[in-house]
Amino acid sequence: MKICRISIFIEIRKMKQYIINFFTSLMYVPISLLIYYFLYRSILESGVKLAADVSELMAYYTVVLFIRAAVSHAMRAVYDVFTDINDGDLDLWIVCPVSYPFVRFFRAMGSVIVTVPTGILLLVAAMCFWSQPDPVGVLLLLVSTFLGFTVLYAMMFLLGLLTFWIKTVLTIRDIFWGILSIFSGELIPLQLLPEKLRFFAWNPLASVYYMPARVLEGEWGYLWVQLAYVVLLGGAALLVWRVGLRKYESQGG
Amino acid sequence: MKILMQFIRISVKRILAYPNEIYMVFLQAFVSVVSTALFWAVLFSGEEAYGHSQEFVYILAMIALLSNGVQELFFGLRDLEYLVQAGEFDRYLYLPRSPLLLRLGETLPVVPMCQQILIALAGIALVTVRFGIMLTPGRFLKCVGFLLLGTVYYQMIYGAVTFLCLRTENISSLRDLIFQFGDYKQYPLGIFPIVIRFFLTYIIPMGLVAYYPTVLLLGLDEPLPQLYLAMPLAAAACWWSYRTSIKKYASNGG
Amino acid sequence: MHRESLFRKNTETVHAVKGISFTIQDGERVGLIGVNGAGKTSTIKMMTGILTPTEGEILINGFVPVQRKREFLSQIGVSMGQRSCLFYDIALKESFRYYKEVYQVSDSDYSQRIDVFDQMLNIQELMDIPVRKLSFGQRKKAELVCALLHLPRVIFLDEPTIGLDVVVKENIFQFLTMLNQKYQTTILLTTHELESIEKFCQRIILLKNGRVLYDGALNRFAGMEDYRKISIPKRSYKERGFTFPNAVEVGDDVEFTINIRESDFSGLFRNMIFSDFTIRRLSLGDLIKQLEGEL
16 A cells, blocks of 8 residues: 555656646647537537537536546556567566555556646536536546546556557557547547447446536436456456466567 | 668568457458448438538548558657656667658558558548539549648648757647647538637648648639748748757767 | 846857867777767868868868868768668668769779678678668667768768667777778768777877867876776775775775876785786776866
8 A cells, every 4th residue: 555655656757747637638628618619519500419409418528528638547457468568568567466456556646636626616617607516526527537537548558558469559559539439428528429329338448538527517426337347357457467467478688 | 762661671571460459450441431421320310411512521531541651751859758758769860861860760650651641541532422413533533642742831830840859859739739639630620610620730730631631632712822932931940940959959878 | 037038038058079189090999088068069060171260270181171172071071870871661671772883983893892791790680671670789780781882981870880780889999990991981980889989999099178178199198007996895994994086896805096107006905815806907997087077
């Protein structure tokens, strides 16, 4: 536990850079919101019926974009694991009496431990313009966002571990990003999907953006779903790590 | 010519070193198309049009993919900043060829570029057959020509910003801002107000690499942007940025 | 407490090099030496056109490096020890073929040169191996081949043997000596491995804080020929009542330096057994340390 705490604190010391990156990525939120606003306004003005109106959709996308800016550091996991394995830097980790997956996770957690609450606070400030945010809802949004981050991190870590077998995983990561944008609710709110496809709202990728957005609207049951995915994917990551380590070739010299 | 063949050879050899990559890149382009198609399919949900026909938005998505493929020619510019920070740009300066040519050539992703272009062309063919669109060679050539022109224009603006990293090293925020506007490629320009349309045509010209080529391909009656002044200005900005920044290049590492 | 302003940036001008001036003739082998931060790499970067000097003029074979004319770049070869120019994922021969085209080396010249390089560096056996699978020493040899494939008139080597074992280093320096003797190639080399400089370079340029401290023949550096380092057992040192100001204890012995031109040593080793003492010339490292101590 101590090493996990220290890992978090190491990353907090780099907070200046993370905060700068976070605020820089927040600058892009209006750009994305503009697209969605004009798009959905154009669609709805032409008479198309969707399961939400423009303001509900804008509220949804605002939440999603803020969360995306706050948890984006999780995306690095693939690249970090990929370079550790391919460059032989993993040597330095496995000779230490620490668990590589946990240390990596807590370092990633350290990088978002300030940006996530900051993002949530800014979101709440933005939300005050169109609604009265429920304090309990906001608190649970915070919890839900951290759970979503953990799920995303676990998936990214798993992808990175594929390097043990297939040496180059960066294109797989790019494919995953494409799939993530659909199934997480980033591209389109999952409640807009046709009835037959609504079950996608329960898929693990939905834990990252869609479920936190719904938790904020009062659907707290999603928290248990996220927790279940954390346990499932975390366990899978640890198992794959153990199996993959046997195949480690330690390049470089 | 020989050096060009070497660039292609190295690119192909690289991808053959990891054969799985060939399938992965194909899959990536495919997923990109599917996600766009799904997006529009959900929004249309049976409706025919909302200012733009279904075939327009699907062709627009394919042209956007085609432009992504063409823009791979300039892939080497994307991580120029990190190259400079790591001191890896030095070696381009003491080789007897243009540093930019070498950088773009060495990182040219021939196979992914071809795959994206092929998938895009296949997608265009599919949409034209599905919606019974009559395509003529003339319209196709105009579309491709304008796409190439738009790509060059866009890359000149992008290059003008990117080359600043030779003097300041850290320009990722500004560069990422330009990248963010890449999202606008997928959407018909008509949904945006005139100010944004102007911005997306002349400042961050996303419209030039997707929307207007689509208009040309479908033979729609819409005025095209006039680039007679904009192109030379962009070229001058790009050239100036490179020349002045390379003089101030301070290298990294010892 | 030092407070940093959020908006105002305090800047300090650091002169990487200042007022250095030297001329190198064709075919010379010159070692550019100095401690970290002395300005060695900055000097090489200016001479290869990577950096633009703030003041002064540099001419290499009549060319101004920073203009980066193709004729100039075709006449130089550069190897930066800590930077790789190889394509990591593919066979080594692809990197060689690439640089063959960059430097426009003809097919016949390319084959001939690879054969010559192979005799000294054994690179043919590495040709089909992906670079990432080569050992560090093999990669360094391959880097050198890439830099020399076009047989440049001038070679700039920045730490070419860093991290290499003795055998590989020996190979590389024999190879460089062959190039210098056969093709009259001018070689400018920076390294911290002063034994290599002693063996390979005829001339050294010593830099400190961006300035030239010494520029001349190696054997005349800091009176290299005038000094000797003596090592005698501690017991003998004490018994004889020696009190040399520069004496240091090294294990069971005491080492001190003497100037053979200035001192009379006839009585120094009287009644001592040969095995009890050693005399050797000062190494380049010893001289530099001595000079650093004096300055």
